[in-house]
Amino acid sequence: MAVVGGSIAGCSAALAASRTGADEVVVYERALGRLQDRGVGLALHNDRYAELEAAGYLDAGMPWVQLARRPWVVRRGAERAGHEIGVLPFPFRSYNWGSLWRELRSRIPETVTYRTGAAVAQVLPQEDGAVVRLADGGEERFDLVIGADGYRSVVRAAMYPDAFARYGGYLAWRGTLPAEQLPGPAEAFLPQDATTVAFPGGHMIVYRIPGPGGVGTNVNWVFYATPPASTRPWFDDPTTVPPRATTQILTDYLHRVVEEHFPPFWQEVVHLTPAEETFVQPMYDMAAPHFACGRLVLLGDAASIARPHTGSGAIKAVQDAAVLERSLRSADSWAAALHSYDAERAPVGRAVLELGRSLGRAQVQQTPEWTVMDQRAMDSWWQEAGGGSGFGGHTLRR
Numbered sequence: 001m002a003v004v005g006g007s008i009a010g011c012s013a014a015l016a017a018s019r020t021g022a023d024e025v026v027v028y029e030r031a032l033g034r035l036q037d038r039g040v041g042l043a044l045h046n047d048r049y050a051e052l053e054a055a056g057y058l059d060a061g062m063p064w065v066q067l068a069r070r071p072w073v074v075r076r077g078a079e080r081a082g083h084e085i086g087v088l089p090f091p092f093r094s095y096n097w098g099s100l101w102r103e104l105r106s107r108i109p110e111t112v113t114y115r116t117g118a119a120v121a122q123v124l125p126q127e128d129g130a131v132v133r134l135a136d137g138g139e140e141r142f143d144l145v146i147g148a149d150g151y152r153s154v155v156r157a158a159m160y161p162d163a164f165a166r167y168g169g170y171l172a173w174r175g176t177l178p179a180e181q182l183p184g185p186a187e188a189f190l191p192q193d194a195t196t197v198a199f200p201g202g203h204m205i206v207y208r209i210p211g212p213g214g215v216g217t218n219v220n221w222v223f224y225a226t227p228p229a230s231t232r233p234w235f236d237d238p239t240t241v242p243p244r245a246t247t248q249i250l251t252d253y254l255h256r257v258v259e260e261h262f263p264p265f266w267q268e269v270v271h272l273t274p275a276e277e278t279f280v281q282p283m284y285d286m287a288a289p290h291f292a293c294g295r296l297v298l299l300g301d302a303a304s305i306a307r308p309h310t311g312s313g314a315i316k317a318v319q320d321a322a323v324l325e326r327s328l329r330s331a332d333s334w335a336a337a338l339h340s341y342d343a344e345r346a347p348v349g350r351a352v353l354e355l356g357r358s359l360g361r362a363q364v365q366q367t368p369e370w371t372v373m374d375q376r377a378m379d380s381w382w383q384e385a386g387g388g389s390g391f392g393g394h395t396l397r398r
């Protein structure tokens with residue numbers, strides 16, 4: 001079997017494929033060497049983590065920080081850390097993306113060939129398999145090709161040329177800083193909190209994650225807002241990379257919004273974050289019509305993209321792999337296995353896509369009047385936005 005892409009979904013898929021007893025598993029990862037750890041965080045729901053631990057994909061050896069509460073705050077007068085309008089539960093474990101990837105990578109058995117600097121240019125479906133054509137011109141044939149190659153997937157392009165990612169209309173600015181650089185007082189930001197600063201037209205969620213190599217703790221923030229209209233053309237086409245000039249426009253915009261709407265403590269958190277530790281991620285939406293077709297199969301972001309508000313991008317990727325393993329083990333033909341995988345995972349991909357859109361509308365594109373909210377109003381707003389079901393990912397069937 002071949003796995004195209006060697007990130008979270010690719011490493012999980014390689015593990016899945018090797019556990020089915022495949023004679024040969026080759027991972028093609030276009031990046032050279034280790035994948036670059038951008039140092040930022042991701043969060044896994046406690047219950048979804050427990051299911052994947054039981055399935056043998058994750059374990060407690062991967063460094064994490066336990067989170068519990070999500071206080072929502074707004075700017076009010078001179079209140080240093082803002083005024084709390086409500087608290088939602090946040091039973092998540094937070095991870096450093098890079099350390100999670102390294103742990104998954106280290107779990108791939110030696111029998112798997114993990115090729116770096118191997119960009120796949122095209123995948124050619126055949127009657128009983130598929131050919132992987134590399135950018136350097138080489139070709140190899142496999143019984144099954146697993147597309148774990150992210151939102152611009154070449155495997156998906158071979159299955160559904162019209163299914164490409166569409167810009168959702170706004171961005172996430174991400175940043176990290178060492179926890180020891182946090183301003184005071186300590187009560188402004190408790191260790192188990194995923195504090196959310198709400199403002200007209202967006203919000204910023206802030207939580208702690210393990211530091212590089214699991215040593216110490218970093219603070220990770222994700223700020224969501226619609227950028228100035230002049231930048232839109234750069235994000236409408238997911239195949240283009242925004243030019244450097246947009247970086248300054250977007251940085252200035254972030255700082256303007258923060259100064260206008262954030263309580264002083266949270267302004268300082270953003271201002272203390274070094275420029276090289278921030279980056280921008282456009283929101284994209286996409287779900288492939290099916291996650292399997294012939295001998296091609298899709299996992300993770302290649303199959304469907306979950307906006308980060310759903311708290312389920314990495315969970316969905318690892319779950320996809322766990323279900324693919326179960327389907328391949330229990331069916332007596334390729335066709336039956338892939339049909340069963342698609343039937344179980346494609347509806348989850350679509351549901352998560354819709355939840356991401358709905359949470360994006362409620363939290364960014366059509367924000368409520370935050371300042372008049374109290375706990376009751378927040379609870380019903382969250383339910384209406386869809387947060388009561390599927391937030392943090394869907395249950396993994398046994």
Ligand SMILES: Cc1cc2nc3c(=O)[nH]c(=O)nc-3n(C[C@H](O)[C@H](O)[C@H](O)COP(=O)(O)OP(=O)(O)OC[C@H]3O[C@@H](n4cnc5c(N)ncnc54)[C@H](O)[C@@H]3O)c2cc1C
Nearest residue numbers: 005007008009030040042097119120149150300301313314
């Ligand atoms: C370097 C990196 C850092 C990230 N950091 C964060 C983070 O900090 N927080 C967070 O929430 N999410 C992060 N993500 C995204 C997160 O990992 C995904 O949303 C989720 O885990 C699903 O991942 P995926 O493996 O499906 O897709 P991706 O993580 O996008 O991985 C796709 C992989 O396929 C490879 N690839 C793509 N095309 C080809 C090709 N033609 N040939 C060979 N290889 C190819 C890419 O190089 C990449 O490694 C990051 C992704 C990457 C690649």
